[in-house]
Amino acid sequence: MQAQKKVGVLDRIQLLGRSAIDTIASLGDAAIFLVLSLIGRRGPGKHFRLLIKQIYFVGVLSLPIIMVSGLFIGMIMALQGYNILISYASSEAVGQVVALSLLRELGPVVTGLLFAGRAGSALTAEIGNMKASEQLSGLETIGVDPLKYVIAPRLLAGFISMPLLSTIFVVVGIWGGAMVAVDWLGVFDGSYWGNMQSSVRFGYDVLNGFIKGLVFAFVATWIAVYQGYSCEATSVGISKATTKTVVYGSLAILGLDFILTALMFGEI
């Protein structure tokens, strides 16, 4: 039997320090990685085809899950909102409840979470696989920068796709809400849309929601691509990185959402 080494207080403090340094180092690493892949790209036209292809994989293929979730969430909002508002005899306000909650919070946040789960994990696994099968180092050998050829199109595709997805999510949700409230529950058509229009402000609610979508797209894609690029090149490493993408991505989105909400809607 091997005698277990006693772990002293100093050792623990050292461990804490090391993990702090590691965390900060990996944050810096991720930032350098982002800057290197986005800045100094020569001729964006050259990789335009790659970008289109990635928008297809990241954006278009995410459409079904986004649209179905949006539809159901809008319907649920309308049903719940109606049931509560009817007890105050103000069921006409269900339109603004659905529109505002979708525009300000649910649209960007739920799209971000779904995006991190579907597109993010796929990106991480794909890039991790490339690394494991030494395609990335192969590219470097033949003089192609993998950051420009593999990473940059994926990053840009994420930045472009997610705000679009979140906008589509909101529209489908509002339409689903109208279906439940107007067609099934019998709220007057004019008051559903009229209340919505009088309470939703374009420069405030719509644009702030869109900005949230942009920020979440940035964070979720960045985390996904960085995890794939820096993962251990083994099957265990890839699966760990994929898990990390979903966990870190979701937490970052929810945390940032609180900060953004406090900044945008905190004081009215």
Add this chain to the structure above:
Amino acid sequence: MNNRALEITVGLFVLAGILAFALLAFKVSGLTLGQNNSGTYKVTAYFDSVEGLKVRSRISFAGVTIGKVTSIAIDPEKYQAKVTMEISDTANYLPADSTALIYTAGLLGEKYIGFSLGGDEEVLKNGSVIKDTQSSLVLEDLINKFVMGSDDSGKDIAKQLGTLNDTLKELINKKPSVVN
């Protein structure tokens, strides 16, 4: 999938996104182009109490929105609330002696300013001050007077009741103003 089909799908996706954004802008937020191009004029009114009124509350005449409140402040000399409002240039027919009243949309709804017509030949213009105003109805005050029964209660309560009655009548007669 060949390149052309792929590019077409991506194009459709981007188009759907832009369309959705436009839909949000026009159908959901009711943004109308050129709304800010038409000019406005500013009018000031002094109220004893503007309880519940907010900046950006709407100004309505005959139930139609014609402007919005731009600032609410205390006038330290008059001890009154000074409300500045912006009224659209197209609403240039309000007589100068019109009364500005603070109404409530629905019984619990938000406060807004409504105009009741005067008879003057002159109309309100930029910089006008509205002389006749009626403050917002504070339910707590009314209830307080009922419960406590102030000294000269008779007259006071009768007056307040009259106001309440008028307001209620107007509320009942008026169509819900939130419905556009």
